[in-house]
Amino acid sequence: MRKQRATGTAFFTVLGTGLALGFCGLDATAAHADEADDGREIVVTARGRPEAEIAVPDTVAVFTQDDIVRRRLNTIDDFIAATPGIFMIHDQDPGTNLISVRGVSTNRNQSPSIAYIVDGLALADSELFTLRTYDVARVEILKGPQGALFGRSASGGAIDMVTNDPTDTWGGMASAGIGNGFTWTADGVVNAPVSDKVQLRLAGSYRNSDGFIRNSYLDKKVDGQISRNLRLKANVELSETTLLKLRAGWANEEGGAAYISSGNVTGLYGGRLSGEALTDPQGDFEGRASRKWWGLQATLEQELGDALSLSWTGGYDDYHKNFVEELDFRHDTPITLGGVPLFPDGIQPISQPVDIHAWTSEIRLTSKDPGPLRWHAGFFFQRLERDRTDDFGPLLFGAEAQRAETRSNQIGVFAQASYDLLPTLEATVAMRYDRDRRKEDTVGTESAQNYARRAQTFDKWQPKLSLAWHPSDAFTAYVTGAVGFKSGGFNPLPGASDIWTANFAAETTKSLEAGVKGRLADGRVRLSLAGFVTDYKNFQNTVFLGNSVVLSVPKVDVHGIEASAEADLGLGFRFDGGMAWTHSRVGRYMTPNPTPEPGEPDILDMSGKRTPNAPDWTLNGGLGWQGTAGAATIDARLSVAYVSRVDFEIDNILHSPGYTSVDGRVGVDLGDWGFDIWAKNLFDKRWAISAFGQQQLPLLLGLGPNGPFDSFTINTGRQFGVSATRRF
Template identity: 30%
Template sequence: MGRLHKRQDVMRRIFTGSLAGLSLAVPAMAQETLVLEEIIVTAQKRAEKLQEVPVSVTAFSAGMVEDAGIKTAEDFLSLTPNIRMVQSFTVGNSFVTVRGISQINNNDPSVAVVVDGVPQANQKQLSQQFFDIERIEVLKGPQGALYGRNSIGGAINIITRQPKDRMEGSAELGYGNGDSWSATAAIGGPVVKDKLLFRAAASYQDSDGLITNSFLDRKADFYQDKTGRLQGTWLAAEDISVDARASLSRTEGGAVLYSQFGTTGLSNATHIKPTENVLGESQRDMDDLSLKVDWDFGAATLTAITAYSTVKESYRGDLDFSSARVLGQGQDLDVDMLSQEVRLTSPNDQPFRWIGGAYYLHTDRALRTTVFLDNNGTIAGFTPLVVFGDETNDNDAYAVFGQGAFDVTQKLELSAALRYDSDQRQQTDLLRNNAVREKTFRKWQPKFTAKYQWTDAVMSYATFSTGFRSGGFNAPTVNPAIFAKETTTNYEAGFKATMADGRVVLNGSAFRTKLRNAQIFKVDLTAGAQIIDNIRRATLTGLELELQARLALGWDLFGGLGITDSEIRDFDGTAAYRGNQLPSNTKATLNVGSQYSFDITDSLGGLLRFDIDHRGKQYYTADNIDFRKSVTLIDLRAGLTYGDWSLTAYVRNLTDKQYFAEYADAKWSGSATGQDLGQLSRPRSYGVTAKARF
């Protein structure tokens, strides 16, 4: 049983690793020394110390997910330099911008998202509830060599709590303004000791909403989510383990809650509430099944991951965005994804370490877009007027990849990685005699890194890396009918330093990225089409700094600074918009916070925490006419712990800042009324949660 015990020890170190990033502090009531913890991450698909990984990584341990009150992707991305997320339009729609590279409508993600080793190939899968989480890792910069297509901006690894060989569980209940209820529960342990383990977790969220439709005098951002997850681990033999995972999610809520304010520009549009005569609705269903097999046969570990996922989303809402009873809109999306990954990973304790593997993804995607007549101001009264688009897509993606790292000396490590991606796309236009279009988008993605360990506490690195986001099809009647693949070439240098006898950690990086065929979104209302187009050339230049310091026993200070200056070099072959910022780019982000954990009595503990999130100027379109001014958000948390019980009160957006999280100028959005549109950010929210562990 020697190897089994060794494997369990490695898994225990991986899955119970504490803070793996530098934006947050360590868990409350767990700070027993003045030395910051040594962190293990799996950013490069093998277990490594954070301070020795030559990648810009921010990560969050299970304790920090709890202490920061992280429930959604937007929560942890707001604590990560140079990356921000906006959720709008439907319950599943989200836009992630990392280092100036953005997610857009109806397209592949800008960052690769991986949950328990399974890639989430559709961008609708990121905006989910996060519960029973062991660790979250955020990698910035192109990660194509290991993560493949759609990791053009970075990658997000989400690791849920894994089954253990002892019985344990938790339950949490929360209530907040907007008549918001939340409940989560988890339980896990052995079915057969040291042989068969399980873990089950569930989450329920329900809220009336916080944003008022002023015409209907009703909340427009109502929300309900029900998610369940079941995991099992079978230790089949001394060196073989089998992990199975199933999850189901049902989400519904508001949609198309846009404010309309003429063409006066964003500077005159603050605090305008939606006035639509139809209360929009959306619904998303997600199901996931996966099976992972690990076989350690000494010379290497063979890992095989098979996964099947479905995403279905539909929405209905106002199209004239006003109190008039004119038009409605709707879209129905149905996606099935089947993937298989196989890889071999060498042991860590060798001067030459390597990974090699192959990946396959098959996607069936159907999308139907409809304009409705608004007969009586309700979705039930909608009748179809015209179907603007009805298509099916049959896509096959193939990849092979490899990485090798060699210790040239005890201080110098050189590594190289290479991946080849082929994305074969086929579209059938159901409106035009089942016309079929086919195209394959291919890309080699190399990566080279040199790392130098100056001392045990100081490391620096330099990296050349590449990224790739596949192209695709627009409607056959618009120009361009096909949008090009997007590629990046990234040059980066960074350092990681541990100082003051382990009480201070400072990490930093600087980068310059060349971006070709950046994908942007616009609407052509005359053609009834949503269009993805390309910006031919742009550059991104920036830096990141992350700091964590233990000021005293139980008292931590932490923060992160990100700067990204983007420049359009060639928009469309003309001088148009040359020198402008890229759409959705935020030039600067700054998060600063502190957490104090303390003993009130021998059995009663306390926690005080604040987080400040400063978001610099953000540009919405390539003409840079409309932009959001800088905004600063403040969150507060205070808690009590008594044994296995805890009670926490929180306030998000303490000063009730309101701004437009998403903005669409009529020139780019194809607004039916010719007016600009925007979605308000969430106002101040507050509440209390109680949690018990057993």
């Protein structure tokens, strides 16, 4: 039996500007959508070679290009929201985000817990994760430790995104849309084969929105944004066996930021962020953010006879973000701290600019023989330069602001081999060694004084072992064990009374997963079920104590179950759904009380608490229909998503109760034209997407007048719109 195989939890996807990509009709990836619909194999490439998704010994959820249109998935936020077992917080400013996979969260301003790879290169910093996605061919999201192939930031999983390459066909598309919040979008693609050996592809995306969240004091919307994006790709055939790929990208964004609400949710509502507690922002200072990015990449693919292929890819990223906000999120003046009127004009402005320069390179040698032994090996290098200034304005009381200048040099050596022990039994062994040398200087922004210089090396061997049983092409049972790690790092310099340490340790994960997946009814029904157990050592819990700091939790225990189903119901109807139950709890953990008050203990017992930003339950389901009416093709879909209680901090006080959202879309394809009407969060449900509580943040506990306060960010509510697309 000949099988096609893939790398880890592949989440085969096509991202982009929703309808625009769906009607583009230029890309080879459209074939994958057809394969999914007619019962043939869905092909993924996560293990370094094309192979059938069903044969992959990991949990796999697949979005085809057809799914992108039906679900109108435009950003990485959308894809994560549609994926059980993954949860994302994207707040404060365009670059700040936290992604939780199976109970483990990304850190603010530190190494992420999930690797993000774009066109074969790992993004160096989570600030780059939320750059707008468009004209994308596929994304594979791998859950669980993936360090064996993707390195030190893959302790929770990996996202592998591939943008569309140029093709040998002239053509393109243009799309325009309008939605509530006076939101305008425009997207375009031009594919230009210059010659038999040179092809070009230019893609762009534009979005301009007045926003959806109104500040009740300023009486204006404060979350508006403009996003401008361009990408040029070129494929150059140097010979029959050598292909050179070039990519240049640019992004420029600006808009509102830190539209944060404030209220005594802990005291009045027991920390429950729902109903009357979800007030609009009321601060007297409008937060703003802007960011610019550009990047270059080159990839060389060389065939070495019939047995081997060699690939090298290298790239550079240049990123700058300006971010300014207030920290009291009130319009009362003067602002008091501990009853003392210290801030006559409020705690503003607070500025936190970030600059990033990153060089990344990887070389890989892969076997081409489809026989019983398949392997690849490679070497990885990444240099990251990251400067972040924390200018806390009035809170500095005349002292100068400090800048953290972080430098990281990471090298990785990796190899993977799969071997058919029997015609129906495959074993896969992978190993990677990562070494991350980090140093950080804390420098005065005015005096250039070096307040501290710290350096540390983090390294880890990360093995992975899988056994997969394939009694037929329509069934796989597997068991996979893996180790992952995330580098430690440097906290802001602690003062004499601060509870955090200057440095924090690396985080290590060990996971065991077992699952089954199969196809029934000639491929019209697809099912998967998996269970997992994960142990975390030195879980890096991000806490906001005047600044984002990491407090290491010695142990976190996680176990859970995930399931998914897809079914062609006939008569044009199709169902898809998924669920994940993740039980993520802190082991024995005693920590200093960050806000001790008279009569309260100095040490808190957080043992057994839920880990932050890790809901126990996430569920998704959708029903779609495709049919024709004369010359028109109609595509309609209604989907539902549920997220259970989300605790925003490790004390489990400030939390969002479970919530449900409903999305809908109707599309009409008429020749070269496509039309679309859509809505997200159809019933306008409101919930908190992030929060900081007074029991964890001394500033909020002592803030007045009329304090103490908690701070939180609400979601945007209902969004809807229409768009039209023209192919040419």
